[in-house]
Amino acid sequence: MISDRYYLGVDGGGTKCRARLRAADGTLLGEGLGGPANIRLGLDRAWASIMEAVQAALAQAGLDAAVFPRLHVGLGLAGIVTAADSVRTRAAAPRFASVSAETDAHAACLGAFSGRDGAILIAGTGSAGYALINGQGHAVGGWGFEVSDEGSGASIGREAIRVALRAHDNLAPETGLTRQIRQRLGGSPAAIVAWVNDAGPADYGRLVPDVLAHAAKGDVVACTIIAKAAKELETYIRHLHALGAPHLCLMGGLSAPLTPWLSPWARSLLAAPEGDALEGALLMARLNIPSPIAKSALP
Amino acid sequence: MISDRYYLGVDGGGTKCRARLRAADGTLLGEGLGGPANIRLGLDRAWASIMEAVQAALAQAGLDAAVFPRLHVGLGLAGIVTAADSVRTRAAAPRFASVSAETDAHAACLGAFSGRDGAILIAGTGSAGYALINGQGHAVGGWGFEVSDEGSGASIGREAIRVALRAHDNLAPETGLTRQIRQRLGGSPAAIVAWVNDAGPADYGRLVPDVLAHAAKGDVVACTIIAKAAKELETYIRHLHALGAPHLCLMGGLSAPLTPWLSPWARSLLAAPEGDALEGALLMARLNIPSPIAKSALP
Numbered sequence: 001m002i003s004d005r006y007y008l009g010v011d012g013g014g015t016k017c018r019a020r021l022r023a024a025d026g027t028l029l030g031e032g033l034g035g036p037a038n039i040r041l042g043l044d045r046a047w048a049s050i051m052e053a054v055q056a057a058l059a060q061a062g063l064d065a066a067v068f069p070r071l072h073v074g075l076g077l078a079g080i081v082t083a084a085d086s087v088r089t090r091a092a093a094p095r096f097a098s099v100s101a102e103t104d105a106h107a108a109c110l111g112a113f114s115g116r117d118g119a120i121l122i123a124g125t126g127s128a129g130y131a132l133i134n135g136q137g138h139a140v141g142g143w144g145f146e147v148s149d150e151g152s153g154a155s156i157g158r159e160a161i162r163v164a165l166r167a168h169d170n171l172a173p174e175t176g177l178t179r180q181i182r183q184r185l186g187g188s189p190a191a192i193v194a195w196v197n198d199a200g201p202a203d204y205g206r207l208v209p210d211v212l213a214h215a216a217k218g219d220v221v222a223c224t225i226i227a228k229a230a231k232e233l234e235t236y237i238r239h240l241h242a243l244g245a246p247h248l249c250l251m252g253g254l255s256a257p258l259t260p261w262l263s264p265w266a267r268s269l270l271a272a273p274e275g276d277a278l279e280g281a282l283l284m285a286r287l288n289i290p291s292p293i294a295k296s297a298l299p
Numbered sequence: 300m301i302s303d304r305y306y307l308g309v310d311g312g313g314t315k316c317r318a319r320l321r322a323a324d325g326t327l328l329g330e331g332l333g334g335p336a337n338i339r340l341g342l343d344r345a346w347a348s349i350m351e352a353v354q355a356a357l358a359q360a361g362l363d364a365a366v367f368p369r370l371h372v373g374l375g376l377a378g379i380v381t382a383a384d385s386v387r388t389r390a391a392a393p394r395f396a397s398v399s400a401e402t403d404a405h406a407a408c409l410g411a412f413s414g415r416d417g418a419i420l421i422a423g424t425g426s427a428g429y430a431l432i433n434g435q436g437h438a439v440g441g442w443g444f445e446v447s448d449e450g451s452g453a454s455i456g457r458e459a460i461r462v463a464l465r466a467h468d469n470l471a472p473e474t475g476l477t478r479q480i481r482q483r484l485g486g487s488p489a490a491i492v493a494w495v496n497d498a499g500p501a502d503y504g505r506l507v508p509d510v511l512a513h514a515a516k517g518d519v520v521a522c523t524i525i526a527k528a529a530k531e532l533e534t535y536i537r538h539l540h541a542l543g544a545p546h547l548c549l550m551g552g553l554s555a556p557l558t559p560w561l562s563p564w565a566r567s568l569l570a571a572p573e574g575d576a577l578e579g580a581l582l583m584a585r586l587n588i589p590s591p592i593a594k595s596a597l598p
Contacts, residue, residue, distance in 0.1 A: 140468040141464075147464060147491070196445050
């Protein structure tokens with residue numbers, strides 16, 4: 001397999017990273033998997049994971065490091081927040097033909113709208129929005145579940161515990177959900193307090209299926225929590241649309257269950273993604289124009 | 300100083316404990332100070348702190364351990380949640396004439412209303428309510444700032460950070476408060492996220508003076524946060540009043556600044572405490588009837 005140029009996209013998160021290799025004509029040549037590539041874990045660790053995925057993708061195509069001078073690479077990596085992050089990530093790269101590096105949200109948004117204007121809203125354990133308008137990125141939210149990440153799984157789970165404790169104290173209605181949440185966490189407030197002491201966002205997020213199941217049956221407390229989360233997501237949707245995104249892709253584990261809870265105007269703005277974050281990263285590799293970092297993400 | 304009986308009250312919290320000694324006729328004989336006596340720190344540590352305060356109070360009166368058989372002790376201790384907590388705390392006591400042990404909230408409520416029906420609402424770094432009706436205790440809230448403690452200093456501070464980040468993202472209005480909060484925590488969202496990672500309830504609580512100062516000047520975001528906190532406290536006040544408490548003492552560092560923000564109906568239920576938690580503990584010592592633990596605090 002000989003070619004003038006190769007394009008490789010990488011989607012790197014906190015648990016794994018993926019690479020996809022395409023020929024200049026777009027032919028899919030190979031894919032590979034690597035370890036965590038969030039640059040907050042350190043550039044050495046991130047690049048080791050990235051190269052693991054790159055080598056695997058090249059191997060699938062019967063290629064090796066010899067093609068590096070003809071390999072254009074686009075990286076969408078979690079943890080890239082400032083322009084300086086992008087610069088030092090690229091500075092640590094092997095001698096590829098070119099490298100561009102942006103946030104994973106940027107790559108996801110590029111992929112979802114094939115490079116056209118649009119926005120994504122990720123609603124999983126955390127939540128965060130990103131819009132690309134005239135090549136300019138705008139990041140909103142996603143600052144962590146303690147003080148941000150409204151409408152996320154972690155926020156929903158934490159709110160479920162809050163109302164379960166209020167129900168115990170007769171400050172809020174007792175329902176099937178409030179009983180189940182307390183039961184799941186040990187029954188007594190003392191057990192719940194102990195659980196909370198050790199809980200992180202993913203632990204709170206694991207309570208979401210209970211909330212969704214009860215909301216589906218009309219449990220008044222569960223419905224209130226889910227409706228509030230949907231309202232929070234709508235705030236993001238309204239903002240991203242106002243920035244100029246004609247359409248928006250809702251992504252992450254809560255995308256499917258929360259979409260029916262959105263207001264009609266918000267649902268009417270939703271679109272299915274055209275491509276994934278790897279396609280967005282491939283587009284970065286192909287365009288080879290390091291995009292400006294989101295203005296609102298600058299320190 | 301010879302007497303048939305002595306009464307000693309102890310108010311023990313997470314940072315220190317205090318003891319007060321009175322003669323059978325009520326004469327104040329001495330006071331003493333000791334280390335942390337929250338029983339979650341362990342009964343050994345709690346009792347070492349209590350005895351430190353007890354010995355100091357006895358020494359002021361020219362007394363020593365020889366009076367233990369004539370000393371009736373009442374303990375109001377943070378960390379006592381269940382009836383079993385009270386039993387094991389008393390079981391670890393020296394050979395006093397009698398010992399009763401309840402939560403610090405119980406002692407504070409007894410002291411505030413001299414043993415009559417009433418309720419207290421503590422609004423400091425955390426928040427918690429407690430009502431004593433016909434000798435029956437009812438605890439509400441106070442399960443920690445992650446999932447409870449509405450209207451507390453920690454909740455107010457965290458909400459201030461949340462709106463400051465939303466203002467940064469153009470999701471909420473930018474005001475003097477939102478600018479000041481971001482500036483105080485390092486300016487950039489990245490710096491704020493790092494601050495939040497290491498922050499506990501007391502750290503969030505230290506932002507409250509900023510919020511109060513801006514609310515006093517009419518800052519719309521600050522006013523919204525403080526009004527919301529007052530509304531949360533009103534939920535507790537309404538509940539404690541509905542349980543049967545004719546009046547209520549608002550206590551803790553937020554008592555003075557938040558009282559003017561309460562609705563007239565809530566303010567009209569407030570009373571000044573007649574005595575402090577030490578007087579409540581002394582009343583426990585004098586009555587020597589271990590009061591029933593709050594029903595809602597039972598596991």
